[in-house]
Amino acid sequence: MYQPAGVKTSPDLPIPNQMKAWVLDDPDHLSLREKPVPVPTRAEVLVRIDAVAICATDLEIIHTGSPASIQGGLPFNKNFTPGHEYMGTVAALGPDVDEFTIGERISVEIHAGCGQCKRCRQGMYTSCLNYGKPEKGHRANGFTTDGGFAEYAVNHINTLARVPDTMSDAEATLVVTAGTSMYGLTELGGLVAGESVVVIGPGPIGLLAVAVAKALGASPVILTGTRNKRLAIGQELGADRVININDEDPVEVVKQLTGIGADYVVECAGSETTINQAIHMTNRGGKICLAAFPHDPVTMDLAHLVKNNIYAYGIRGEGRSATRRAMALMAEKRFDATKIHTHTFPLGDLPTALRYARERVDDAIKVVVTNRQASSIANVAAE
């Protein structure tokens, strides 16, 4: 039985010594392997993973290893386990941890800063200058340290948010995405009630940005995109107006609707076209959150941005405890994040789940993997 020195466990939640975990072999190739269950140290807990959602960044890491490689280069053939949008149950406590108790359901955010660099010390833990250096205390599970496509993971207590009893496992996995959207609005100033917000791109982050902006009182909330099905979901989540940019000029429509242009734009599409639309639809002194980006250089109308005193914020992930704020809104049922959850597979079928997400099979938006089937496998394996 799993009982590392200094770690607190509970007989109610017995933990095997070995677990099943998907590991990244070659690009686009994952194998289900046995790994030792990891051990939490100071300020860390062991999480039994109950559900995990698939993010576009997972697909990218599995394919190219970027945008954040684990130490020593690309993550291939290093026994690395991806997956970062998970939730689960606190299964064991590291030394002196009393902030959580065994058995509590929690969701996660990705970044645990080192706590000792200039940025962490400023509270900017997603900009940790020791990114990718676990020996300095940094963790970004599923990016630079082992992630959630497994039965267990170690998490820093800073990355945990409690899941209320009324929230399903699948819904709880969506808090990571909602937290990113919330962070974008936070960086834009956070006081969005009565302000106009345009969200560009009805992917998961964009759709939940609509929901969060609306929940915080933004008005109007405008969503632009190219797929009417997605835009319709945006309307269900609170968009006052949707714009299919194949049918209408979004810059013109936003100017008409707002008179002066948008106060805030959350750019989640990441194409050259939409980035320039963002610049042109933002009003003088307004702000743009860049939550997506193309990998290639972008040709932008920077003159318009500077001449109009527009602020542009690049965001990465979900800083400033935005995940907990997003959880607070979801716990109060201020919006129904499950509208973006389209498919569910058992952890053992991860390759199928990834394919649905990658190829948008059956109009997939968020594909969630649950751990029940894998758990039974693991239990068998552990006997």
Place this chain on the structure above:
Amino acid sequence: MYQPAGVKTSPDLPIPNQMKAWVLDDPDHLSLREKPVPVPTRAEVLVRIDAVAICATDLEIIHTGSPASIQGGLPFNKNFTPGHEYMGTVAALGPDVDEFTIGERISVEIHAGCGQCKRCRQGMYTSCLNYGKPEKGHRANGFTTDGGFAEYAVNHINTLARVPDTMSDAEATLVVTAGTSMYGLTELGGLVAGESVVVIGPGPIGLLAVAVAKALGASPVILTGTRNKRLAIGQELGADRVININDEDPVEVVKQLTGIGADYVVECAGSETTINQAIHMTNRGGKICLAAFPHDPVTMDLAHLVKNNIYAYGIRGEGRSATRRAMALMAEKRFDATKIHTHTFPLGDLPTALRYARERVDDAIKVVVTNRQASSIANVAAE
């Protein structure tokens, strides 16, 4: 004699009814004309202009009319007087003005917001949504309302900063530029003591950005550029290190000097190359102030900016009362702005002065025009 109803004047400072003013006829063509001395209304004063510096934006307005056209289109052949970096003497007070007294020496900043739009109400008067609408109360002298290449101008009291007796007229004209540099650092957070600041581009704003950053305790302050003479002036103004980008890779050098990259970058060169250098030399979570820009679209490594949580601020002019803060530092002799003042001409020789500025004749940086000779012309004319 000039004595409009409701306006307070003083016998010590008699004002003619007519003044000499340069007006913009066709592109690149100015004429010295007679105009009525303008009349201040509520919260405004009449300024007798004693000296005015030439800014690159003046040259641009005189040439193309942009970046900010006066109401109703381009400013050509509309009796428009350009010039915005001036100082002078309070000559008359609008109704109920008691914030200043006649005879006080003052320098100006450009923007007087309307005071009634969303942005002005937030204190963001340089982002006034009524830009270019004087009937709403907005003024940007030398941009959208008559400016400083004249004997008199009307200024909103918000745009004035007192000039200490120990400061020369010429030095006082440089406060507008220093205010822009100060505003850039303000938008970057303002707490630059002990932080690394890179200034790109040793033009007037860049050179004074070096001086202001150093005065506020930034360390190291690094200046990049292509002309060694200019870089040498930057060193005199406080740069700890200068980089001639023709000789060294500025991104590499900044990374070596700072270890992690620059905390703040003030981009004053406005070329595609330097903007991308700014992005690549800024550290994770760092900030870039875009104080210049090319008119054509720029191809940028936006992915690097977003992945590194870098913030980019476009600034226009000198908001948040930065001009007064810059004046406070200059009044205390914290840096010698006159190091960028290279040439002086009488107002009557404005065309020569503009040529020196445009063609950088004799390594001209800041060319200042003084009003003494023009004053005597005006006095003759007014007889």
Place this chain on the structure above:
Amino acid sequence: MYQPAGVKTSPDLPIPNQMKAWVLDDPDHLSLREKPVPVPTRAEVLVRIDAVAICATDLEIIHTGSPASIQGGLPFNKNFTPGHEYMGTVAALGPDVDEFTIGERISVEIHAGCGQCKRCRQGMYTSCLNYGKPEKGHRANGFTTDGGFAEYAVNHINTLARVPDTMSDAEATLVVTAGTSMYGLTELGGLVAGESVVVIGPGPIGLLAVAVAKALGASPVILTGTRNKRLAIGQELGADRVININDEDPVEVVKQLTGIGADYVVECAGSETTINQAIHMTNRGGKICLAAFPHDPVTMDLAHLVKNNIYAYGIRGEGRSATRRAMALMAEKRFDATKIHTHTFPLGDLPTALRYARERVDDAIKVVVTNRQASSIANVAAE
């Protein structure tokens, strides 16, 4: 007919030259008089007042003249009209006003800063340094300039918020109070989702602070007070827990509920006891908004505040456009402000209405006065 030069009126909304207005004679004595309908100037409109709520500050001004006397001393026997929580219809436009159209329903906020002092220039218009000086452009209707217990008033366009068709006149008067609550939370940082908020004192501002905090996602929201009926209304408005401080120790209960003490406390009771409770229930690094105060000096445990890095913000009224943000939430029906509206009287019965408010007759919380009956009086008078 009312048709001042430069003012735009509409035949659809004819305006008499004279109006009925309550004026403050001696302390606690108001008379209904005829006054000329006032004239809007630049950036101002004439508002036809349709409803006005009574605030405790009205009672104070009517009784003692404080806290903000009109120019030249106390407001008694100066033809001064109090009343500041009103809504109505745009009836005429000052010169060049195109931000609103005649016939639009609007609610107001109190403060129109001068737009030219240091604080206004920072966007802090409720801290206007020209407070009480209308010649500088400052207005605080019902405090330093004529207010809402009348048929018409002049308002700066900055003070207006549009009222949606779905909102009743009475509800719209409550936006002023909700705006104050919103401002308190704004000054506390505004990012209250998932944070603990304690509101002390279930008066109108406190009750709506509960509603606004809950709407923004605060959790838990705790309300303390002494009257169970009021606390019960707080529960209806979203309080997760109410504490009758006669029955329970609020400091102990807040610590139990939050573990570490409250993140934010909005103090709306203004007694020495409750202010010290606020200090002791706030966690290390937490913040207190002081929205009320006793007139006499208060003996406070300042040592506890300093040792625990607690921030205290005094607020006055409803700055940073909080009224518009409150309106945005109310327009979306995020909370039902009308739960605090208990009584309605016609404007002609203002003395009765004031008595209900002052003596809390019949458990009165918010007493609203409507202008229909007075309007007909006025119409008669104007014939």
Place this chain on the structure above:
Amino acid sequence: MYQPAGVKTSPDLPIPNQMKAWVLDDPDHLSLREKPVPVPTRAEVLVRIDAVAICATDLEIIHTGSPASIQGGLPFNKNFTPGHEYMGTVAALGPDVDEFTIGERISVEIHAGCGQCKRCRQGMYTSCLNYGKPEKGHRANGFTTDGGFAEYAVNHINTLARVPDTMSDAEATLVVTAGTSMYGLTELGGLVAGESVVVIGPGPIGLLAVAVAKALGASPVILTGTRNKRLAIGQELGADRVININDEDPVEVVKQLTGIGADYVVECAGSETTINQAIHMTNRGGKICLAAFPHDPVTMDLAHLVKNNIYAYGIRGEGRSATRRAMALMAEKRFDATKIHTHTFPLGDLPTALRYARERVDDAIKVVVTNRQASSIANVAAE
């Protein structure tokens, strides 16, 4: 020899296993004892203490144990070593520490937050919610963990600032005080150039607040106090005007000098009288930093504070990396902190040094203790 596992040492800087350290026996009684040299863990270094200044808080801790007792109650007879304003030499590195090298001279700040609580995660490490819990990672050397009246101490790397070669040991100890002053100005907004700053109380923090405010461009900087000798030092450090409150009414003088009252007040005297003076001399919308406090409750004119929208910040110590910013100014010789350094004693004479500081013998302001003599004692003892 000292060579703990995982710790990096250098033969150039040999470390004994035992050291001399003053420990607090009964109230006001210290003994020089032998203790094991402590061992740094992750993100920590061992510091050889070269000099340490005496702070009023040291005297208080030695006398009463407050304001921050070590775990388990008062610090008496627990082998506790006080002293927190020290500087020294990096003598050994904890595991994986590469941010510093052995032999570097460093000064310290007091607080190392746990890095895992809500406040640390916001960057507010001086408000750490795990204050006094070293097992959670919190350290406040000289308060809750062993401090600087010893030959060696362990410090978290976050608490270190490099000392330039040009700075003496004694001057470097003053950085802790300057950092507190800098933090006070930081909390007040930090953009003090051209703003009026009043400092109340010419103790060490007050005097260096004058110096820092002036260095950052504040104007005017006004200092109030009761002792002319101290006020004269304030003038040398940059005060534009000093006010002996026994001779002049500081509220009146500040209003005369500023016209509108002070923009910022740093209250370092902590008496009821001066706190009320602070409230009454601050302008509408201005800010007060409470850097001192009386232990007994204070009777304050809170009504004036609230009615004037004044903000009050309690500060504890030196957060937001202010110590490093203060060091940057001192490294650039922007002010001469040594003007407050009056006396020096060897560590072995700590009791004498404490008496000078406590009784202000010979007008003592800052008394510094150096470690050279104690070192030789220790070397003897270690043989």
